[in-house]
Amino acid sequence: MNHTHHKHPRKPEPGDMIFGIFPVLEALRNDSEPDKILLQQGLKTPHMAELRELIRKADIPAQVVPREKLDRLTRSNHQGVIAMMSPIAFQPLDEVLSRVFEQGRDPFFLLLDRVTDVRNFGAICRTAECAGVDAVIVPSRGSARIGADALKTSAGALMNIPVCRSNNLKETIDYLKNSGLKVVACTEKGDFPLFDAPMKGPMLVMMGSEEDGISHEYLKRADYQVIIPMFGKTASLNVSVATALVLYEVLRKKEKNQQ
Secondary structure, eight states: OOOOOOSSOOOOOTTOEEESHHHHHHHHHTTOOOSEEEEETTOOOTTHHHHHHHHHHHTOOEEEEOHHHHHHHOSSOOTTEEEEOOSSOOOOHHHHHHHHHHTTOOOEEEEESSOOOHHHHHHHHHHHHHTTOSEEEEESSSSOOOSHHHHHHTTTGGGTSOEEEESOHHHHHHHHHHTTOEEEEEOTTOSEEGGGSOOOSSEEEEEOBTTTBSOHHHHTTOSEEEEOOOOSSSOOOOHHHHHHHHHHHHHHHHHHHHO
């Protein structure tokens, strides 16, 4: 028998928005990780201090916006607070890494530095899942919103590949290097033609934003800075296409090494 009346508020569906100060507080107290929280400008409520503290502790991106923006998003009584829920559950990187090592495999990770275009992000995750990447790592801030559009463009792949959020990419790269991963950065400033670069063993591939590539502080941590050979007049490839080339070149070399 299907009971439609619940004593407790229902668990938010993936991709939902949660409205109102108490439902959002409840979600945060239960360790839900919204993608983003929108707070109304000049909002004063006795629970504001706890809300801000929980947002800070979980390092969730929060944005202060005019009331009109919140009104446009919903007709419900939002009380000045809306949490955008992600359709996927983020996974801790150390757990994913341990799992891969326990399975006796070489970890194969992809790190995206500020890829903000939702369609590019979805397409990259689709390729990464097809190429057997173990996890996609994104910064907590300054990355594409992982909502319904990203899910759609990924053709559902986002439900099948772990996504790990990092509050500090520098520390994440150092942690993976110390765990034995070789770091390959794809950049127009690279000195290693992609097809000549030695790529084997545990691997972290780094790709950067459409505008300015990979940040210098991450780039200098790379073991190899590879460049994709270009023969035409166009200056660069779309980041999703470039990522596909690099991931499949890693796979090709893995296959070759196993022969």
